[in-house]
Amino acid sequence: MKKTVYIRFSLILFIVGFMLAVQYNTVQKPEERDTRDVWTIRQxxxxxxxxxxxxxSEVRVLEQTIGKYENMVNESPKTALNETVMQLKQDIGLTDFSGPGLTITVEPSLESIAVGQAVEGITPDLLVRLVNEINRFKAKAIEVDGKRMIHSSAIRDVNGRTTVNNLAIKTAPFTIKIGTSTYDDAKKMYNQLKASSIGDDFYIDNLKLSIGEPVNDINIEAFDQTINKQFLFEIPGGE
Structure with missing residues (x-):
């Protein structure tokens, strides 16, 4: 009889202990909940x-390009190849750009001029942030102080001077030209750059961003330097 009572008592203590352990673990490691409001989730x-x-949209454009290329190959392989090469040159910046876009002017801030503070050149980090911000809005072509930027362009500090394509950027003021695919894209980029906080970063460095209104025609010259083809090799014909 006593043995049965001990067994029941032990079982009850085990159950109570197990429940306390589960409750303690729940308090120490609560389930993570999504505390964002509805507006944040909607955004x-x-x-x-x-x-x-x-x-x-990009997939649709690529499908149209593939269909066009297949038709041209059947009709004229040479024409298809020439058009493909020209398109590739346009995409990487080896041809002049003419189309919609806008111009940004980097100039000294009014406060630095008022107090007679010396104007410092733009830092590589700040220029990289601006270019990344522009590319985030899908720029078609970018020219910084007359220097066309392509996929391999480098922004560096050389002897205390910020360079693009190994060419020094002059002290402000200087201009940055941006080309876009359509005029609507140019207007969208204009509004997004106006709303961006990138201007505050320039203000800290005593610089000011003046974003020009979108235009239907802006001209950007082609990249005029030799492209590094260190890792590209030509395959002999027939292989």
């Missing part, structure tokens, strides 16, 4: 929807 959903739409 993120809108961004994902916009990205999805852009990807579909």
């Amino acid at each position: 993120e959903l809108a961004k994902e929807t916009e990205l999805h739409s852009e990807l579909l």
